[in-house]
Amino acid sequence: MRKVKSGGGWQAVRYGLRKAQELGPLRFYRALSSRNACKTCALGMGGQLGGMRNEAGRFPEVCKKSFQAMAADMQGRIEPRFFETYSIDQLKGLSSRELEMCGRIVDPLIAGPGDTHYRVATWDEALDLIGGRLKDAPPERSFFYCSGRSSNEAGFLLNLLARAYGTNHISNCSYYCHQASGVGLTDSLGTGTSTVALEDVEHCDMLFLIGGNPASNHPRLMTLLMKLRSRGGKVIVVNPVKETGLVNFKVPSNVVSMLFGTEIASGYLQPTIGGDIALFAGMAKRLIERDAVSKEYISEHTLRYEEVRQYVASLTWEEVEAASGLSRAQVQDVADQYAKSKRAIFSWTMGITHHEHGVENVQWIVNLALLRGMIGKDGAGVMPIRGHSNVQGLGSVGVSPILKKAALERLETIGLKSPDFSGHDTLAAMEAGERGEMDFGLCLGGNLYGANPDSNFAAKSLGQLEVLVYMNTTLNTGHAHGLGKTTVILPVLARDEEPQSTTQESMFNYVRLSDGGPARHEGPRSEVAVLADIAFRALGEGGPLDWSKLHDHDEIRKLIARLVPGFEELESIGETKREFHIPGRILHEPKFPTPSGRALFRAHPIPKNAPLGERQLRLMTVRSEGQFNSVVYEEQDIYRGQERRDVILMNARDIERLDLHADQPVTVRNEVGTMRNIVVRPFDIAEGCALMYYPEANVLVPRKTDPRSRTPAFKAAVVTVEPSTFGTMFELIRPGTLTSHQASSRDRMKSC
Numbered sequence: 001m002r003k004v005k006s007g008g009g010w011q012a013v014r015y016g017l018r019k020a021q022e023l024g025p026l027r028f029y030r031a032l033s034s035r036n037a038c039k040t041c042a043l044g045m046g047g048q049l050g051g052m053r054n055e056a057g058r059f060p061e062v063c064k065k066s067f068q069a070m071a072a073d074m075q076g077r078i079e080p081r082f083f084e085t086y087s088i089d090q091l092k093g094l095s096s097r098e099l100e101m102c103g104r105i106v107d108p109l110i111a112g113p114g115d116t117h118y119r120v121a122t123w124d125e126a127l128d129l130i131g132g133r134l135k136d137a138p139p140e141r142s143f144f145y146c147s148g149r150s151s152n153e154a155g156f157l158l159n160l161l162a163r164a165y166g167t168n169h170i171s172n173c174s175y176y177c178h179q180a181s182g183v184g185l186t187d188s189l190g191t192g193t194s195t196v197a198l199e200d201v202e203h204c205d206m207l208f209l210i211g212g213n214p215a216s217n218h219p220r221l222m223t224l225l226m227k228l229r230s231r232g233g234k235v236i237v238v239n240p241v242k243e244t245g246l247v248n249f250k251v252p253s254n255v256v257s258m259l260f261g262t263e264i265a266s267g268y269l270q271p272t273i274g275g276d277i278a279l280f281a282g283m284a285k286r287l288i289e290r291d292a293v294s295k296e297y298i299s300e301h302t303l304r305y306e307e308v309r310q311y312v313a314s315l316t317w318e319e320v321e322a323a324s325g326l327s328r329a330q331v332q333d334v335a336d337q338y339a340k341s342k343r344a345i346f347s348w349t350m351g352i353t354h355h356e357h358g359v360e361n362v363q364w365i366v367n368l369a370l371l372r373g374m375i376g377k378d379g380a381g382v383m384p385i386r387g388h389s390n391v392q393g394l395g396s397v398g399v400s401p402i403l404k405k406a407a408l409e410r411l412e413t414i415g416l417k418s419p420d421f422s423g424h425d426t427l428a429a430m431e432a433g434e435r436g437e438m439d440f441g442l443c444l445g446g447n448l449y450g451a452n453p454d455s456n457f458a459a460k461s462l463g464q465l466e467v468l469v470y471m472n473t474t475l476n477t478g479h480a481h482g483l484g485k486t487t488v489i490l491p492v493l494a495r496d497e498e499p500q501s502t503t504q505e506s507m508f509n510y511v512r513l514s515d516g517g518p519a520r521h522e523g524p525r526s527e528v529a530v531l532a533d534i535a536f537r538a539l540g541e542g543g544p545l546d547w548s549k550l551h552d553h554d555e556i557r558k559l560i561a562r563l564v565p566g567f568e569e570l571e572s573i574g575e576t577k578r579e580f581h582i583p584g585r586i587l588h589e590p591k592f593p594t595p596s597g598r599a600l601f602r603a604h605p606i607p608k609n610a611p612l613g614e615r616q617l618r619l620m621t622v623r624s625e626g627q628f629n630s631v632v633y634e635e636q637d638i639y640r641g642q643e644r645r646d647v648i649l650m651n652a653r654d655i656e657r658l659d660l661h662a663d664q665p666v667t668v669r670n671e672v673g674t675m676r677n678i679v680v681r682p683f684d685i686a687e688g689c690a691l692m693y694y695p696e697a698n699v700l701v702p703r704k705t706d707p708r709s710r711t712p713a714f715k716a717a718v719v720t721v722e723p724s725t726f727g728t729m730f731e732l733i734r735p736g737t738l739t740s741h742q743a744s745s746r747d748r749m750k751s752c
Contacts (some may be wrong), residue, residue, distance in 0.1 A: 007245025
């Protein structure tokens with residue numbers, strides 16, 4: 001398919017109109033304009049100011065991701081005959097998109113040992129099975145996992161359930177995305193979230209966009225970048241891949257931008273995968289050499305600057321060039337531009353955190369900000385761009401294996417004592433499962449199977465569990481490939497269907513109140529109601545918590561306000577409807593919540609990448625324009641010009657070096673997995689690097705992690721690329737084959 005020249009634009013408008021037509025224009029508009037926080041990215045939209053509005057009240061604030069998530073929740077129900085007709089093996093033959101588009105799950109489902117099909121169960125049967133298993137399973141052999149789509153109320157209740165049950169094995173999806181940001185920022189600054197608010201982005205004069213593609217994954221951020229460029233500011237993109245939407249974007253809410261497009265990147269650097277620290281250290285070297293650092297700020301508000309100064313002084317420009325894949329002139333030029341900025345914001349996504357040195361990447365970004373005093377004033381700071389709409393909130397309310405001392409002490413005031421054994425993070429729980437050390441798992445939303453590295457390992461690990469519980473709105477690949485010996489799927493309500501209000505926290509530390517609304521189908525239940533029922537069946541009466549009382553969201557919020565520092569205003573939010581910023585996180589003064597009150601420089605050395613073999617490339621896994629996290633809504637990736645997902649995007653020089661051709665089928669393999677008949681496509685990506693789609697390419701991602709955050713290196717797998725052996729060595733994928741590929745997908749969907 002033809003690659004578009006701009007992101008956004010009429011294709012996004014047409015998509016929204018098509019979805020509205022499919023679902024009913026008035027019905028679709030009412031759903032989007034309800035007072036509920038957006039279900040997709042953590043940029044935040046909706047809440048008490050009304051749907052399609054940000055915290056500043058600006059309208060319209062909506063994007064294609066919002067349309068896709070809402071349309072999925074507005075699907076029809078999956079009837080019981082579907083599961084009678086189609087076996088689990090047949091479900092394995094459906095893609096992520098096909099499973100998502102089967103419809104809403106409305107009945108509890110159970111698949112026991114040896115079952116070939118899911119069967120519909122009653123709520124009492126399913127909940128009794130889960131409660132009984134929890135009574136029998138040792139707490140140290142049970143884990144709980146939470147997706148970022150769940151509310152603060154549900155996440156906090158899951159936290160209480162796990163601690164009361166007697167385990168610390170509770171984690172959330174941030175361990176597979178931005179945990180490295182939290183760890184790195186907390187160590188350097190004393191706070192693990194964004195130091196800027198939305199208003200700061202509207203007043204900066206330079207923004208670094210590192211390791212991300214918000215044109216596809218956080219489209220509403222493009223409006224802010226458009227405004228930054230229109231007021232003469234600069235956007236510096238750092239990404240091994242040249243992304244169309246980051247070069248030029250047509251913002252649908254702006255007439256001039258729609259007609260002519262907006263240049264987004266004023267500068268675009270394409271380092272090699274893993275070359276970020278070399279770039280950052282080179283920039284620091286240049287700034288210090290030309291005396292373009294804020295000496296007074298460094299002296300009064302930071303520690304350990306001298307270590308960074310000495311380290312970059314010891315670096316040669318040849319080392320910087322070799323490790324970054326960039327020229328000295330490129331590195332010096334971007335440093336010189338930064339030296340002229342008065343208010344700069346550094347933002348990043350998982351292209352920074354998905355490495356074995358993810359925390360070090362984050363701390364080098366902080367180093368650059370500190371060198372020029374860009375943390376602790378208006379219009380400047382650091383801004384991790386979070387993925388899911390409430391992933392940050394779940395961390396705030398304690399969905400984590402490790403709680404801070406203050407949180408532990410507050411739990412004890414309500415009679416809960418956290419177990420004395422160390423809790424497993426997400427990957428540690430999965431590895432314990434593979435070793436046969438786990439009996440029970442409960443997943444509150446998400447797709448734990450699809451989110452894991454090394455898909456074969458993930459299936460094996462989950463398959464060892466005696467009972468695995470999923471709480472979801474729609475089917476996903478985990479329900480087909482990630483089964484326990486007994487698997488239970490519990491249908492839950494979407495955010496805008498909740499019978500009581502819920503809260504969510506944006507990446508700007510802003511807490512929204514979602515009103516909920518009428519259920520679209522009979523059968524699904526509130527996440528909070530399900531968890532409270534499970535807790536009652538497993539733990540009974542007489543403990544420190546009255547589980548029947550915790551069906552009430554206001555009661556849960558009272559506990560959060562009492563136990564979670566900074567959330568005191570949450571106690572009355574159901575009555576006052578007053579949304580708020582969590583105090584102490586936005587830094588407009590250089591006062592840091594560290595023991596010393598100062599920010600810390602961290603002089604991490606440039607990591608040493610192992611040299612590549614003759615047919616090897618460094619692989620990054622990415623999301624497409626047509627998906628959100630592990631959920632695939634559309635097979636096409638419009639911005640990259642790809643009509644299918646079984647592709648590997650490579651630099652044209654690498655294609656020539658490996659004696660390959662465009663559209664040639666190849667085998668991509670490494671020590672953990674193999675993918676056959678993958679289609680080669682030339683793309684503007686740094687030489688020696690390649691791109692494939694997540695979550696399908698997770699089969700190629702080893703379980704290598706950043707040691708401090710335990711975040712897997714989804715962006716740095718080494719793979720070997722060889723011609724597929726079927727037919728002639730250079731057989732091409734012809735247009736008829738592409739048509740057949742798409743038709744077979746449509747045929748499978750008809751069977752649903």
